[in-house]
Each structure stands twice: as structure tokens, then as C-alpha cells.
Amino acid sequence: MRMLNTMKHYKLWFAFSGAVIVLGFVMMFMNGLNLGIDFTGGTMMQVELGKEISVAEISDVIKSFDLNPDIVHSGVEKTEVIIKTKASLDNDLRKEVFGALKEAYGLEDNALIGAEQFGPSMGKEIRNRAIISVLIASVVMLIYISIRFETVFGIAAIIALFHDVLFLISIYAIFGITVNSSFIAAVLTIVGYSINDTIVVFDRVRENIKREKNKDHFEIINTSVSQTMTRTLNTSITTLLVIGSLYVLGVQSIKEFAFPLFVGITVGTYSSIFIASPTWALVRQYLAKKEHYATK
């Protein structure tokens, strides 16, 4: 086993994560997040046209509806189009838009292969619900970890967890990737996965504290992280193999789900080693010092 000195450069890791998160939030306040129609309200229609037709031509056909739409091609032969607009079209309006395409390209009724519509108030609710779920999940997990380990582990694990979520949001803000409800589901998954990774390291820390009483907290972290390194990497690799194949082979909706998971699991692995562990050691060190002065 090679000994890794995780604690040596902890300031560097904290600075790196801090920089990404600050940059992400600056970008977010400047440009806002690129929210999908399930957050802003809007309509998506997926139509099989039978042949590849240019985006410009399609926007011309539906110009009269004044939708300001995003149009992309889809399907194996690029014969499908996905039309997205921030306007929330009800059933009658959707029928009219489809009617225009139907007439222009001589389509049958079943050419409309998919449609989604979200009212403007739905997005806010989904978001609030997700935030509440993450908070409740954090509190319950904190309680569980405090019982099974001790409170400092719980605090360090939850800090790492918030780090992961903020990091992921920052990446979306920096690269302007569309945030939609599968992003929320992915964030919630990461909440579970990242904590899992952190627990495995902490479990080893707990064991090493009992065994090696005279070592300081930094040394214990270095030993524990090194001992669990192969496991951490192997687990991440196998999980990323499965999620990676979902991303490469999946259709659009699966890709949208697999991408944040891929990023999130990578970030979760990084944070369990470089954020959660140093945080635990620093808090313990600080508490020990305080106690030392108090008893003097």
C-alpha cells in the first residue's frame, strides 16, 4: 500500500473546490441557470417528419405562432424534430402548431410522437420540493451518522454532500447546460451515493482511531484514505462503466439523466477523499486544541 498524504495539500483542494463553486455562482448571478421547460413552463413537441428538413424551414412553417422555439433534430436518421418553446401551449394550440406541420409535410396524425407541456407554476414547485427533500435527507442522514459514528463525522459528511451538490450546480452554470427535472433526480441520487463513499472512508477512520491511539488526526486520515483507496477507485470505476454506457447508448432522455450522474459520482469520489476527510481532521484538531487550553 502506498501512503498518500491527503492532508498535506488540503488547502489546495479546498481552494480548487471553492474556486469552482465561486465561479459557478458568479456565472449564475450574471447569466442565470439555463432552465429547461419543466422549470420555466413551456412546451415540447416531437414530430416524425419522414425526411430531414432544415431547422430554418421548420421555424418558417410555424413562424405565425410566435413561439421563439428551439428546434433540434432527433432520431437515427435525423428525420424527427424536437420543438421546444417557453410558451405553455394548451391542447388546442398544440393541435394548431402540429396542424401547420401536418399540412406543410403531408403527415398523418401519429407523426406527433411525443409532447410535453408544463404550466409556469410547476417548475417552482418541483424545485422547492427537491430542496426540501435534500434538506430532510441531510438531517436524517446526519442523525444516523451521529448515532453510528459521532457528530463530527456527520458534519463533515454533510459538508461534503453540500459541496457535491454546489459543485454540480456550478458546472451546469459555467457550461450553460440545461437544468431540468432529471437533473434534480440526479442530484438526489448523488446525495445517496456521495454519502456512501464518505461513509466507507469514515468507517475506516473509526476503526483506526480505536487501534492507533497515539496517532494524530492528520495521520489517521492519511492512513485511512490510503487503505480505502483501491476500493474507492474500483467502485467508482465500475459505477461509471455502467453510467457511461447509459450515456453513450441511451436516447436523449437517458443521456440527460446519465450526464449529471457521471459528473456527480466523479465529484462525490473526489470529495470523500479531499473534502470530507480533511474537514473531519481539521474540526477534530480544532476541538482538541480548544479542550487542551480549557484544561490548562
Add this chain to the structure above:
Amino acid sequence: MKGKNTLLFFLIVAVIAGTALIAINGLTLGTFSITPVKDQLKLGLDIKGGVVVVYEAQTDEKDDALARTMEQTKQMIGKRINELGLTEPIITLQGEKRLRIELPGVANAQEAIAVIGKTALLEFVLVTGDTPASEGMTLDAIESEQILTGINIEDAFVSQDEYNQPVVSLKFDSVGTTLFYEGTKKAIDNVNKRGQIAIVLDNDIISAPYTQIVISDGEAIVQGSFSYEEANSLAMLIRGGALPVKMTEVQTSVIGPTLGLDSFNSAIRAAIIGIILVMFFMIVFYRIPGVIASIALTLYAMLVIFVLIGLNATLTLPGIAGIVISLGMAVDANVIIFERLKEEMKVGKSLRASIDSGFHRAMSTIIDSNVTTFIAALILFAFGEGPIKGFAVTLMIGIISSMFTAVIVTKSMLKLSLGFTDRKKLYGSRG
């Protein structure tokens, strides 16, 4: 003893492999047959196609009154869906004032949505102002006086008028008959002021006939410019009665059958390739334990699918994602055990002793990490809705199955494998 263990090891492998093959391909032996699991799974709307609509009631009612209204609306919408001949609808109350309606495999989704969400408040009004009513106008555009509403209509059905045009024939109940008699009488008395009756559906005038005679038999026809299908759904709506509140469409999702199936097939293909890659990685890295982990993974995948079938749960795309994540965790439990095993062997313990103590020490890690993830899944299940719930269910099933296969199956097979080899090198030890 050794030979017996070896035999048992390969017997287990054969049983698991055999079950997997039967599960994938199905089996027919004379009259006895097993359908492939693929056909036994209940697939969600996002896979087999269908419509999901969420309606929100436009009302200021609260608490009990609201709950009553929603229940009534739910039942009426259920009745409408039945009359349309659509099968297996799922109507659920979402929050306080929303109804989520799921219709699997509706071929013409737009027509269905148009009919289901209509308030369908039918009114007969007397035109009292100077502006004549005509089809396509709204009720607000004319001066009028209400004669009766849809409540007083006993029956409605489609028939044909003298020009072979489809019309909706109405039959009033006794109160309606009296009201209509008085209404037509008023219309004739007012003949110089117009004498027109307007038939209004949800504020839109759909027909505006003139009466020459007093009608006392309690029957009327609605003539309008509609097709046979439109007349049919109008008759159905009138028969069913109006919804107690106006419902607006706040979310819709229409999935064509080919779209869903494409996503399903691509997800399954991706999952299979992912599993094969994982098995390959595990075998290269851990040798014999890697082979055992692969067998445990096969069993794990089958367990998840069997539990889904057993619970009659619906498999959705997010659900497949949940299975994939828990697959990662199933591998994780194995990795934790094998790494411990290597450590134990390194301090010089025998293979058998290493397996025992390695397992013992890996257990607390596996339990703590799985319980915390399970907590997250449980909270997703409680607070999430629709797709997130589906994801949480498969994640929970997956976590439990992976604990079972990793702890019980992996352990027993590791021990049995000692029957044919005890070379530490084959168990990942570099010493």
C-alpha cells in the same frame, strides 16, 4: 469434503445460469410454460406510450369542501374516460387541487385530452338583447337570461337531422321540461324582440336556433356544425354532466409508442453492456472473487426483476436508472469485501480465516453505507412524485437485493470455492 464443496459450487453456478437463461428466453415443456420476464414486466407509460395530464382546479375552496369537489371531479372524469372506452386509466389526486390522469396507449391523445378536461357546463339561455346570437360567439357578447342547465337533462344521444347532419338529441327531466316549456313560451311572446334561444357550452355558443312553437314534450335537438365524432363526445359530456369546477391543464406528457420503446431498448442494451464491462473489470482485477461477484451480480439482476414482477410494480425509465445505480452499489459491496480479504491475507492469515474476518469487518461498512443510501431513497419516495417515486422504488429494491447477494451469496460461494483451490494469488493477494 473438498470434492463435495466443488460440486456444490458448480451446482449453484449452473442453477443461477440456468434460471437466468429461462428468465430471458422463457421455457415450454409440454403444457407447462414460463413466459420470458420481459413480457411479464409491467411497463410504464414512458415506455409503452400513453398520455399523462395534470389538471388543476380553478377554485378558492379549501379543506373539506375542496376535498369533496376534487373527489366528485375525479369520479366524473373517471366516468368520462370509461365512456370513451379507454382502458386502465389511473387517476390520482396530486396535492390538494390537482388531478393526475394517466392513460396508457391512447392512439389519439389530443382528442382524449380535449374531451376529458372540458368543464362541459351546458346552458340554454334566452337572448334578450338587440344583438342576435350566433355560433362561435361567447356568452358574454350577448345579453341573455338563463333558462336551464345541463343538470336538468336526463339523456343525450346522437341522431341525424333532415339533411343527414349529425345532431345531439336531448331529453329533459320533469323540472327541465317545465323550465324549457316556460323558456320557449317566453321566447315566442318576445318574438318582436328576437325570440332566439342560445345553447352554450362552457361560455361558447354552440347553437343559436329560433323557436316558432312552444315545446312541452321535454325534447330538443342541438344543431351545430360538428362532425359525427364531435356530436358523439358532446352527447357523452352532456350525459355525464358538468364538472363542479373548471380544470386547467398544467402539465401534459404524450409519449408515442415508438418513442418509448426506442428509449426502453436503448436503456436495456446500455445496461447489459454496462454489466458485461463491470464483470470483465471485476474478473481481471480480482480473479476468482471477481468470477463470484459476476455470479452474484447475475443473481442480483434477476432478484430485482422478480421482485418488480412480484410487487406488480411498473417499470419506468427513471426506474431503470435506479436499477443501474443500485447495480453499482451491489458491485461496491463486493469490492469492499474483496479488499478486506486482501488485507487480511496480507497480515498472514490463512485463506479460510481471511474470508471469515474479512467478511466480519466489511459488514459494518456495508451496512452503514447502504443504510444511509436507503434513507436517501426513502425520502425521495416520500417527497418525490411520478418519475422520482419510480426511481426511488427500484433503488430501494436494488439496495436490499444487493445486500442479500453480496452478503449471503458471495460469502457462501467464496467458502465453497476453497474446495478446488487455495492459492491466495487467485484471490487477489500479491504476496
